[in-house]
Amino acid sequence: MTLKAGRPKSALTEKEEEIMQILWQNGPMFVREIVEKYPDPKPHFNTVATTVRILEQKGHVAHEVVGGSHRFHPLTKMESVRSGWFGNFVKRYFSDNYMAAVSNLVEEEKISVDELRKLIDMVENQKCKP
Numbered sequence: 001m002t003l004k005a006g007r008p009k010s011a012l013t014e015k016e017e018e019i020m021q022i023l024w025q026n027g028p029m030f031v032r033e034i035v036e037k038y039p040d041p042k043p044h045f046n047t048v049a050t051t052v053r054i055l056e057q058k059g060h061v062a063h064e065v066v067g068g069s070h071r072f073h074p075l076t077k078m079e080s081v082r083s084g085w086f087g088n089f090v091k092r093y094f095s096d097n098y099m100a101a102v103s104n105l106v107e108e109e110k111i112s113v114d115e116l117r118k119l120i121d122m123v124e125n126q127k128c129k130p
Contacts, residue, residue: 031052089101
């Protein structure tokens with residue numbers, strides 16, 4: 001399946017994201033190498049191979065043939081997945097209200113006042129840039 005230019009890539013499942021994390025952290029890999037990176041109990045080789053092929057069909061990974069085997073590499077950048085995931089998370093759990101999301105972090109003491117001040121400084125510095 002070939003993706004047409006401009007066609008949005010479909011979202012990643014949890015299992016697909018696990019494989020993408022391994023590829024983002026380690027670079028191009030064969031399926032057996034991906035399996036080796038999993039903690040025990042490791043998934044079956046065929047399960048990982050099938051998921052990698054689905055990722056390829058979705059346009060998230062591609063392969064090159066090396067010695068008769070396929071070595072896979074990510075096409076999708078981690079930053080784009082993270083951005084989409086975070087936006088969906090805020091939309092789903094905080095009614096698309098980023099202030100509520102940050103407030104929740106403060107209430108649960110996941111972010112300190114000093115960290116908030118740093119964030120404010122970052123935002124203000126971005127506004128000052130041309």
